[in-house]
Amino acid sequence: MTAGISVQHLTHRFAGAPPVLALDGLSLEVPQGRFAAVVGPSGSGKSTLLRVLAGLLRPSEGRAAVDGHEVIGEPGGVSFMPQRDLLLPWRRVLANATLGAEIAGVPRAEAHERAEVLMERFGLSGFEQAWPSQLSGGMRQRLALLRTFLMPRPVLLLDEPFGALDAITRREMHAWLQEVWRRDGRTVMLVTHDIEEALVLADVVYILSRRPGRLVATIDVPLPRPRTARDTTTPAFVELKARVLDALEGVTPPEEPRAVPSGQRSAP
Amino acid sequence: MAAPPVALIVLLLAAWEVGVRTFAVPGYMLPPPSDVWTAFLEVRSTLPDHIRTTMTEAIVGLGFAIVVGVAFAALVVSIPQLRRAFYPLLVLSQNIPMIVMAPLLVVWFGFGLTPKVLIVALVGFFPIAVATTDGLLRADRDLIELVRGMGAGRWQVLRSVLVPSALPSFFAGLQISATYAVLAAVIGEWVGASSGLGLFITRAQSAFRVDRVLVAVIVIAAVSIAMFAAVHLIARLAMPYRYVSTEGEER
Numbered sequence: 001m002t003a004g005i006s007v008q009h010l011t012h013r014f015a016g017a018p019p020v021l022a023l024d025g026l027s028l029e030v031p032q033g034r035f036a037a038v039v040g041p042s043g044s045g046k047s048t049l050l051r052v053l054a055g056l057l058r059p060s061e062g063r064a065a066v067d068g069h070e071v072i073g074e075p076g077g078v079s080f081m082p083q084r085d086l087l088l089p090w091r092r093v094l095a096n097a098t099l100g101a102e103i104a105g106v107p108r109a110e111a112h113e114r115a116e117v118l119m120e121r122f123g124l125s126g127f128e129q130a131w132p133s134q135l136s137g138g139m140r141q142r143l144a145l146l147r148t149f150l151m152p153r154p155v156l157l158l159d160e161p162f163g164a165l166d167a168i169t170r171r172e173m174h175a176w177l178q179e180v181w182r183r184d185g186r187t188v189m190l191v192t193h194d195i196e197e198a199l200v201l202a203d204v205v206y207i208l209s210r211r212p213g214r215l216v217a218t219i220d221v222p223l224p225r226p227r228t229a230r231d232t233t234t235p236a237f238v239e240l241k242a243r244v245l246d247a248l249e250g251v252t253p254p255e256e257p258r259a260v261p262s263g264q265r266s267a268p
Numbered sequence: 269m270a271a272p273p274v275a276l277i278v279l280l281l282a283a284w285e286v287g288v289r290t291f292a293v294p295g296y297m298l299p300p301p302s303d304v305w306t307a308f309l310e311v312r313s314t315l316p317d318h319i320r321t322t323m324t325e326a327i328v329g330l331g332f333a334i335v336v337g338v339a340f341a342a343l344v345v346s347i348p349q350l351r352r353a354f355y356p357l358l359v360l361s362q363n364i365p366m367i368v369m370a371p372l373l374v375v376w377f378g379f380g381l382t383p384k385v386l387i388v389a390l391v392g393f394f395p396i397a398v399a400t401t402d403g404l405l406r407a408d409r410d411l412i413e414l415v416r417g418m419g420a421g422r423w424q425v426l427r428s429v430l431v432p433s434a435l436p437s438f439f440a441g442l443q444i445s446a447t448y449a450v451l452a453a454v455i456g457e458w459v460g461a462s463s464g465l466g467l468f469i470t471r472a473q474s475a476f477r478v479d480r481v482l483v484a485v486i487v488i489a490a491v492s493i494a495m496f497a498a499v500h501l502i503a504r505l506a507m508p509y510r511y512v513s514t515e516g517e518e519r
Binding site: 054055056075076077079080082084086088089090092099100103104131133134151 | 408410411413414415416417418419420424428429432435507509512
C-alpha cells in the first residue's frame with residue numbers, strides 16, 4: 001500500500017427507517033504530503049468520510065488506510081479536527097493545545113516546548129494562560145488547529161475548520177494555514193463547501209455528489225503557491241472554479257419549482 | 269453590599285427585644301436577645317467542645333457521603349442496567365425518616381461517633397449521587413468523541429473529559445449535602461450522645477433554658493454556613509475557569 005490516504009470502495013449506510021446511504025463506493029488516493037480538499041453539497045457524506053478515516057465510524061463496506069495501515073475501527077491513527085472547535089473549557093490555552101499530544105503519549109515538557117514555538121505562528125502568543133472562554137472565535141479556531149497540528153500523526157483531517165468564521169478572518173486563516181502547512185509538510189484532507197477555499201488551499205479537489213456520496217470529479221490545482229485572495233481573480237483560477245462548478249452542476253438537481261401565483265405562469 | 273441585611277437584622281432584634289419586654293413574655297417561653305447574649309457568655313467555655321464533636325461527625329459523615337455518592341454515580345453511569353435497578357432504592361433511602369432511624373442506629377452502633385456519621389452519610393449521599401450521575405451523563409458527546417479520536421482509552425476519556433464535565437454538578441450536590449450535614453449530626457446526637465450540640469440542646473431543653481437553646485440554634489446556623497462557604501471555596505479552587513469574567517474582553 002502507498003503512503004498517504006487510501007480509500008477503496010467505501011460504502012456506508014446509516015441504520016434507520018429507511019436506512020440512509022451516505023457513501024456509495026467511494027475510492028480515492030491522496031499521496032503523502034499533499035493537500036486534498038473534498039467538496040460537495042450537504043449530505044454528500046463528507047463528514048462521514050472523515051469519521052471513517054479517524055477510526056470513529058465503521059463503514060458498511062470498503063477499506064481505508066493511512067500510510068499503509070488500516071484505520072477502520074482504530075481511532076488515534078490520524079489527527080482529526082471536527083467541525084466544532086471543541087476546546088476543553090477547564091483547560092487553559094496551552095493545556096488545550098497539548099491535549100492531543102498528551103493523549104498520544106508525547107511527554108508533557110516536550111509537548112509544551114513544541115506548543116510554545118507554534119503559539120507565535122498561530123497568533124496565540126501571550127494567551128498561553130488564558131481560558132478558552134476569553135478567546136475570540138478566530139482564536140478558538142486557531143487553537144483547535146494548533147492542537148490538531150501538535151498531534152504526532154502523519155495525516156491531518158480538517159472538517160470545515162473555518163465554517164464559523166467571517167469572510168475576512170477566513171481569508172487571513174487561508175494565507176496563514178498555507179504557510180503553516182508549507183513548513184509542516186504533512187498530508188491534509190480538508191472538507192469544505194466553499195469552492196474558493198478548496199482552490200486556494202488544495203493541490204487536488206475531490207467533488208462528491210449529493211447523497212449518496214460518490215466521487216464525480218477529481219480536479220488538480222496546479223496554481224503556484226502561496227496563493228492569496230488576489231489569485232482568485234486570475235483567469236487560471238476562474239477557469240478552475242468553472243470546472244468545479246460544472247462538476248457540481250451535474251450532481252445538484254435544479255431548484256424545485258416554487259409555487260407561482262396563478263395567472264403569472266406563462267403557458268409553455 | 270452587606271449594609272442592607274445587617275440593618276434588617278438589627279431592626280428585627282430590636283423589635284424582638286422591645287416586644288418581649290413590653291408584653292412581659294416569660295423567659296421560659298421566649299427570652300429577649302439580650303438574655304440570649306448573656307446565655308452565650310455563660311456557656312462560651314463549654315461550647316467549643318460540643319462544636320468540635322458535631323463538626324467532626326458532620327465532616328466525617330460528609331466524607332463517606334462523597335465516597336458512596338460518587339461510587340454510586342460511577343457505577344450507575346458505566347452500567348446503564350444498574351441505573352433502573354438502583355434508582356428506586358436510592359429514592360426510597362431518602363424516604364426513611366431520620367428521626368425514626370436515629371434511635372435504631374444508636375441501638376445497633378452505640379452512643380459513639382458511628383451512628384451520627386451514618387446519619388450524616390445517609391442524608392448526604394443522595395444529593396451527591398443524583399447530581400454527579402446527572403453531570404456524568406450530560407458530558408458533551410462531541411468532546412468524548414474528540415478525545416477518542418485522539419486515541420484515548422477509557423481511563424483517559426474519564427480523566428480528560430468525564431470527570432471535569434461532572435465536577436460542577438458534583439459540587440452543586442455537595443453544597444446541598446454540606447448544608448444538611450450539621451443538622452443531620454445534631455439529630456443523631458439528640459437521641460443519645462456524650463458530647464455535641466444536639467446533646468447541648470437536649471440538656472438546655474430539659475432545664476427550660478430556652479435562651480441556651482437559642483444560642484445552640486444560632487451556633488448550628490453559623491457552623492452550617494461555614495461548611496457551605498468552605499465547599500464553595502473548594503469548588504472555586506477546583507474550577508477556576510468557571511469564575512473568569514469575560515466581560516470587557518475583546519471577543
